[in-house]
Amino acid sequence: MISGILALSIAFVATTVATAAYWLFYRDQDERYFHLANRSFALGSIGIVFAAILLYYNIFAHNFQLNYVYSYTSLQLSNYYLISTFWAGQEGTFLLWLVFGTLYTIVLIRSIARREPLVLFFVLLVQSFLLLILLKKSPFAMIWHTHADAPVGFTPADGASLNPLLQNPWMIIHPPVMFVGYSSTVVAFAMAMNAMIKKKFSDWVVQARPWVIFATLFLGTGIIMGGYWSYVTLGWGGYWAWDPVENASLVPWLFMAVLLHGLLIQIRQKGLVKTNLFLAGLGFISVLWGSFLTRSGVLADFSVHSFAESDLNLYLISFVALFSVIFLYFYLRSLKLTESPKFAEGIFSRETFILLGMMSILFTGLVVFVATSSPIYTGLFGEPSNVSMGFYNLVSIPVAVLMLLSMGFAPLLIWKVSELRDIKTLFLGIIVAGLLTVLGVVFGLTKPVSILLIFLSVFAVFINAYVGVKFLRKLPSKSGAYLSHVGVGLMIIGIITSSMYSESEKIILPAGEFQGSQFGYDLQFVNFEERADGKDRAKLIVKKEDGSYQADPQFYFSEYTKSYMLSPHVKIGLKKDIYISPISFQPGETAQHKQLELTKNQTQTLDDLKITFNRFVVGDHMDQSPMAVKADLTVVVGGMKEFNLQPALWMENGKLQGNDVTIPETNYQLHLESLDANDGKIVLAIHGGAPAENAPKDVLAVEVSEKPLISILWFGCIILISGITVSLVDRIRGR
Amino acid sequence: MRPKYIVGIVIVLAFIAFAAINLSKSLTPYVSLTEAKKSNKVVQVKGQRVVGSENFDMEKKIFSFKMTDDKGEQFEVVYHGVKPANLEQAEEIVVIGRYTQGLFEAEQLLVKCPSKYQAEGADV
Numbered sequence: 001m002i003s004g005i006l007a008l009s010i011a012f013v014a015t016t017v018a019t020a021a022y023w024l025f026y027r028d029q030d031e032r033y034f035h036l037a038n039r040s041f042a043l044g045s046i047g048i049v050f051a052a053i054l055l056y057y058n059i060f061a062h063n064f065q066l067n068y069v070y071s072y073t074s075l076q077l078s079n080y081y082l083i084s085t086f087w088a089g090q091e092g093t094f095l096l097w098l099v100f101g102t103l104y105t106i107v108l109i110r111s112i113a114r115r116e117p118l119v120l121f122f123v124l125l126v127q128s129f130l131l132l133i134l135l136k137k138s139p140f141a142m143i144w145h146t147h148a149d150a151p152v153g154f155t156p157a158d159g160a161s162l163n164p165l166l167q168n169p170w171m172i173i174h175p176p177v178m179f180v181g182y183s184s185t186v187v188a189f190a191m192a193m194n195a196m197i198k199k200k201f202s203d204w205v206v207q208a209r210p211w212v213i214f215a216t217l218f219l220g221t222g223i224i225m226g227g228y229w230s231y232v233t234l235g236w237g238g239y240w241a242w243d244p245v246e247n248a249s250l251v252p253w254l255f256m257a258v259l260l261h262g263l264l265i266q267i268r269q270k271g272l273v274k275t276n277l278f279l280a281g282l283g284f285i286s287v288l289w290g291s292f293l294t295r296s297g298v299l300a301d302f303s304v305h306s307f308a309e310s311d312l313n314l315y316l317i318s319f320v321a322l323f324s325v326i327f328l329y330f331y332l333r334s335l336k337l338t339e340s341p342k343f344a345e346g347i348f349s350r351e352t353f354i355l356l357g358m359m360s361i362l363f364t365g366l367v368v369f370v371a372t373s374s375p376i377y378t379g380l381f382g383e384p385s386n387v388s389m390g391f392y393n394l395v396s397i398p399v400a401v402l403m404l405l406s407m408g409f410a411p412l413l414i415w416k417v418s419e420l421r422d423i424k425t426l427f428l429g430i431i432v433a434g435l436l437t438v439l440g441v442v443f444g445l446t447k448p449v450s451i452l453l454i455f456l457s458v459f460a461v462f463i464n465a466y467v468g469v470k471f472l473r474k475l476p477s478k479s480g481a482y483l484s485h486v487g488v489g490l491m492i493i494g495i496i497t498s499s500m501y502s503e504s505e506k507i508i509l510p511a512g513e514f515q516g517s518q519f520g521y522d523l524q525f526v527n528f529e530e531r532a533d534g535k536d537r538a539k540l541i542v543k544k545e546d547g548s549y550q551a552d553p554q555f556y557f558s559e560y561t562k563s564y565m566l567s568p569h570v571k572i573g574l575k576k577d578i579y580i581s582p583i584s585f586q587p588g589e590t591a592q593h594k595q596l597e598l599t600k601n602q603t604q605t606l607d608d609l610k611i612t613f614n615r616f617v618v619g620d621h622m623d624q625s626p627m628a629v630k631a632d633l634t635v636v637v638g639g640m641k642e643f644n645l646q647p648a649l650w651m652e653n654g655k656l657q658g659n660d661v662t663i664p665e666t667n668y669q670l671h672l673e674s675l676d677a678n679d680g681k682i683v684l685a686i687h688g689g690a691p692a693e694n695a696p697k698d699v700l701a702v703e704v705s706e707k708p709l710i711s712i713l714w715f716g717c718i719i720l721i722s723g724i725t726v727s728l729v730d731r732i733r734g735r
Numbered sequence: 736m737r738p739k740y741i742v743g744i745v746i747v748l749a750f751i752a753f754a755a756i757n758l759s760k761s762l763t764p765y766v767s768l769t770e771a772k773k774s775n776k777v778v779q780v781k782g783q784r785v786v787g788s789e790n791f792d793m794e795k796k797i798f799s800f801k802m803t804d805d806k807g808e809q810f811e812v813v814y815h816g817v818k819p820a821n822l823e824q825a826e827e828i829v830v831i832g833r834y835t836q837g838l839f840e841a842e843q844l845l846v847k848c849p850s851k852y853q854a855e856g857a858d859v
Contacts, residue, residue, distance in 0.1 A: 347739060352739075359747070363747075363750055363754075367754050367758075370758070371758055374758075374762060378762060378764070382764070383764035383765055383766055383770075384764070384765060385762040385763055385764035385765070386762070386763060386779075387758060387761050387762060387763070388761045388763050388777070388831075390761055391757055391758060391760075391761035394757055395753070395754050395757060398750065398753065399750075506796050508796070
């Protein structure tokens with residue numbers, strides 16, 4: 001599509017000119033460069049926005065000549081899912097990234113472009129690179145550019161459609177939220193670069209703070225949405241699998257969260273100057289590295305849902321390398337130029353505990369970063385290896401202990417002075433946490449690790465809620481941090497109860513029979529319910545003492561994936577979720593299948609049918625093929641009614657084909673299976689009639705699991721997101 | 736140096752050691768069957784299933800099937816779960832587990848579907 005490629009090309013040239021012009025404006029302070037930069041940027045954004053609109057236009061117009069539209073959409077997709085096909089492929093996600101980048105640039109131009117043109121230089125440098133990638137892998141490639149067998153001008157009748165797993169409301173909102181977050185990490189990076197080049201290491205901290213909170217908010221929200229989607233649709237029972245794609249989004253989030261606290265310390269205490277510069281670089285480079293890992297195909301063997309291997313490796317890796325080198329050069333230079341003043345003098349000061357929390361999150365981020373990349377460096381020395389889920393879970397435990405300690409103690413402490421003043425609240429917290437933990441043990445907490453973590457989480461939640469409520473009364477705009485920490489504590493409680501105490505049982509359900517379960521309720525597989533959208537559901541009755549309910553997990557064959565798609569049924573409850581996931585289905589015999597061999601003029605009896613084979617008829621008026629041969633049959637039903645039937649057999653594409661003929665007034669069907677013209681013999685297949693006694697029934701295998709208190713996890717997520725939002729609003733207002 | 740820094744450094748080093756040791760322990764390499772037989776560690780073997788070799792014991796809830804690795808060697812896989820429903824459509828299967836006593840005891844089956852964007856991971 002020429003207009004789209006042209007728009008992207010213009011955008012690339014204009015953005016590159018703008019990038020250079022901001023640099024020249026920084027160097028020469030010549031107003032003309034500034035105007036050139038702003039105008040070029042405006043032209044570039046028009047190109048980007050035009051490209052985005054054009055892609056949407058083609059998606060909604062079902063222009064299947066466009067490879068992107070063909071690959072991810074179809075005529076059947078509803079408008080909602082057509083919206084989400086925009087980011088179903090790599091090209092679309094890069095375009096989305098560019099659109100958000102453009103929005104951030106507009107905000108930056110209106111605020112700091114004149115004072116800090118270098119920030120714009122770096123943001124637009126990244127935009128130029130993304131545009132270069134889009135020129136290489138264009139969303140406007142025609143189908144004959146990508147498929148060698150498609151002739152020029154070819155229009156497919158329908159598209160390949162969207163993966164059914166992505167046809168889910170969460171998939172409309174999750175990816176864009178994620179990309180709002182990813183793309184915003186560039187701003188803090190650009191501000192840190194600006195600070196290092198200008199050798200002014202304190203101003204950027206205040207400028208970057210709302211952007212860092214913004215990135216933390218959107219990355220966190222996106223990750224949580226992805227986890228929830230995974231929980232309610234994928235059916236494996238969890239919300240987080242430490243998959244490379246998930247890790248690639250988690251790592252930048254953790255780094256941004258650490259930076260958020262680091263900026264606070266620098267603003268309050270003038271400390272952590274070098275650390276913050278480093279974190280801003282690390283956060284952005286981890287985003288680039290993550291896109292490389294998940295888009296280049298290097299992890300294709302290790303991830304269950306990486307994008308397909310692509311030819312972008314060279315571009316992506318040079319993208320990562322270039323920005324890493326630029327960053328490291330200026331960072332190492334800055335190390336000599338700046339000296340962090342001493343801070344965190346005493347052990348029981350607030351900054352010491354914030355530092356402890358920062359270290360624990362940073363450590364997690366680095367470990368996940370290193371472990372996720374393991375196939376790359378282990379591949380250099382031998383068999384590429386990846387790291388099992390168990391590793392991540394194990395490493396998270398000590399980190400969680402430190403993080404909870406720091407979250408619990410920090411609100412009780414004051415800046416600069418090492419003194420535990422609020423002993424009363426501390427003891428109150430310990431008592432409340434102790435009592436609730438004892439209660440937890442009474443209700444079944446057994447594993448020591450979980451008891452320790454629950455105790456610390458409750459303590460952290462209580463202290464933050466206690467102090468947070470005070471703030472809510474006096475100074476609500478400053479309660480964001482406490483609220484967020486309450487959320488994190490609740491999340492940890494929910495994660496522990498729902499994962500360490502989740503129990504599951506695999507149950508085999510022959511249709512119609514009630515089967516007991518270890519959870520004390522009976523399950524019955526009723527039947528399959530056909531749905532108009534093709535996503536059939538298995539109907540299950542779950543009979544409990546306090547009432548029954550119907551569960552209908554999805555189980556259907558998808559033409560798209562050529563496989564069975566499963567989706568669980570989740571009965572959401574405050575105390576626990578009941579999670580039923582279909583695993584396997586064995587169809588039983590619903591009817592008889594019989595074969596009859598007949599020679600000419602022979603009569604055979606089946607149930608109340610009498611079938612006589614009269615003669616062969618060579619068909620010359622069959623639509624299918626002139627080669628059709630029919631068998632002329634006389635069928636007597638119940639000794640009363642007589643019918644003449646002619647099932648046929650013909651050759652089609654070198655294969656024998658036959659048609660099903662229904663015997664009138666019965667539910668039997670006839671099929672001519674084979675014939676031998678020389679001996680005058682035929683073989684008839686007959687199906688239908690009443691099922692035989694003791695015939696195998698349909699059998700559905702399901703996994704039932706209980707997730708205790710998982711509601712606390714989701715509740716904690718909402719609190720966390722609300723907390724960060726409060727902080728963001730406060731920062732934006734405070735400017 | 737003040738004791739606080741020493742404590743801090745000790746904690747950091749302890750964490751790094753803890754992570755490094757466990758990382759090297761939990762690395763699960765992709766190997767061929769020959770190597771899996773020699774190894775006592777948890778490994779991953781990639782291959783194709785042998786069509787029609789699946790057997791599901793409804794009473795014991797044990798699922799087994801035969802598989803050939805990339806070098807063409809055939810072996811039997813035992814999995815203490817229920818057969819992943821999309822096994823028949825899989826282009827490739829990755830079994831993660833150990834090889835003991837003539838059988839591959841899979842802790843996890845990774846069924847790779849024709850569509851690259853997704854696949855079912857069946858967890859134990």
